[in-house]
Amino acid sequence: MPDTAQGSAARLFPSAATTSGGVGIELDHVTKTYPGQPVSAVEDFSMRIEPGELVMFVGPSGCGKTTTMKMVNRIIEPTSGSIRIDGQDVLHLSPDQLRRHIGYVIQQIGLFPHMTIADNIAVVPRLLGWSKKRTAERVEELLRTVQLDPGVFAKRYPRQLSGGQQQRAGVARALAADPPVMLMDEPFGATDPITRERLQAEFLRLQAEIGKTIIFVTHDFDEAVRLGDRIAVLGERSRIEQFDTPDAILAAPANDYVASFIGSGAALKRLALVPVSRAALLPADAVARPRIAATRSLRDALDQLIATGSDALDVVDGAGTDGAVIGRIGQAEISAALRGRRAETVTP
Template identity: 60%
Template sequence: MTSSPNVSQPNRKVMIRLENLTKRFPGQKQNAVDNLTLDIYEGEIVVLVGPSGCGKTTTMKTINRIIEPTSGRIILDGEDVTTANPDTLRRRIGYVIQQVGLFPHQTIGENIATVPKLLGWDSKRVTARVDELLDMVNMSPADYRDRYPKQLSGGQRQRVGVARALGADPDVMLMDEPFGAIDPITRDRLQNEFLRLQSEVRKTIVFVTHDIDEAIKMGDRIVILQEASRIAQYDTPERILTAPANQFVADFIGKGASLKRLNLSRVSDIELSSWPTVRVGADSAQVLDQLRSSGRDSVLVLDDAGRPRRWVGAGDLQSSPSGALEEIGVPVEGMVEPTATLSDALNELIAARNSVTIVVDPAGVYRGVVDINQINETIRAMRSTSAAQNAADLAERSTAGSASERP
């Protein structure tokens, strides 16, 4: 039922291979990591998740040898780096931690430039890379390059931490609960922004979290670990939710699997619904006519750039017939971008006016809405797909069992 950690995937390059990796700390009777074998493929986010003390962070830190393994091998892009110079190895691997770890006495630009400078890049190349990365994490170089970490919010510092990890354009990144110390709203935004960034840079990422919902949202594949980093299941989020390998995995996932599956689908995966829209300079009488013919309770007012600004209903138009559209009605709240999950969209929808979530592009331009019917339809489709997959798995196991019983 579960995927083997070494199952062959044709045409996929193994970027990280852990072979019989073991770590026992001095004075301990049991291994913190016990004979772990794991293949991680190029361009994937692989999330290590499990209960506290299972060894997930220890496993991740052996990859860049912040923690030296007791035995076993670490193979990076085909090269055995188990005994390589650890400082040289770490310069090849980006590293992001929960508390960011920026150097407080250095500017943001100097922080991001840390590894490129260690690698001997010339100053012009370093400056260009710093500005490129600040743009990449949506922080204007002119505004942020010369600031210090204490002048940033927690979310901004975390973005800089990601930018610094990408400084020398490493093929591999390690992320140790990078969004764990941030408030829930900022965490959701940073998760979505990071997934957008990953769609562009396609790094191989090992991501540690204790949160199964975050694992489902962020991971291309998930490793659910038991004590001593023993693999309970290594599979895609879809398979883990629909076909848990054993009771440990089922208990770890917990209840509400249908809702958790909404983290597997993004707003960009569905066809958006339409909503009546008007521009801020539209005539109120014409807007009222449009509203009445639409069958909706309100129209969505867009500014001259097409960005949502206000909800305006018939009562607003009738009570202020000469009022400017940008001054009546209620402000728009709860917008998401196409990279957001349907779970994000549902969270916004529950409290939203008109029971829809507005979708905008990265520039804030209106693209459509998501309503509850679309979310329900997605859940039904997931259930149908899961039932078909599970039936196929059962048939395959039955066939394999029959074949093994033949003389």
């Protein structure tokens, strides 16, 4: 097998040889019980995650969501049940080899303070026996991918980076061996709101390019809505209260517990998921109005309507505002789109 990221992962997960994205994950009746504890930390948990899917685990502290995620790479060993990645039971694999082929990002980032950023990213490729040339190329590639200039950041130490820059370096390290699976444990939780929003946007951009299979733990439902393909709302002992798309959960919470996570403003949250292009637009006319791209969300459109005081916006084909006007949208069209259509996720 050639000395490549894909070749390394394919030794463990064969499907990684034919795709640059992720592989499927199946958890089948997984339980975790600790000695001396009368109640299981995780009880009879079953779920299938599709290749390339980003699944959010959301729930209160202590519900078992992080424990469930950590059993996937065997940082915590399950008491019973099976966990399969690309059809292989992880309990039959070497724990060290398994972890080297699963990216792992935590809230505390976990960069080695005595190593440069380049050396931090190179840790797993070196453990896998990559050549110096291939490792150096991969480090430079990943720094550019997470928008850290290699000429500026490669030789710096973690203490010389801001919190947001350290998080990006942590994501780069998790991606170093091009793992088909990534586990992310509240990776943006320790950052300020502005930095967190920027990191979320960068992460969505990155996932659109790499298409990994990702389990992402968060206690922030708004973050789950913004990032996830599907959301698992977890109760005590990781009991799945609802597992569905963000739009489906916002439109029809399964019970009061799920509704409590959504909180107020469910309709506004759904607006952020629906692109303007999904609305039934009014015909274009000769009147000059503020413009909005068809790829922006209905929430963006409503915000612009309120800010400008206009009765409608001209909708422009494409992602910018210089394209051809394809129709008009006002508050009535926004409301109708929300009531009558299922949402498509908008990627910023």
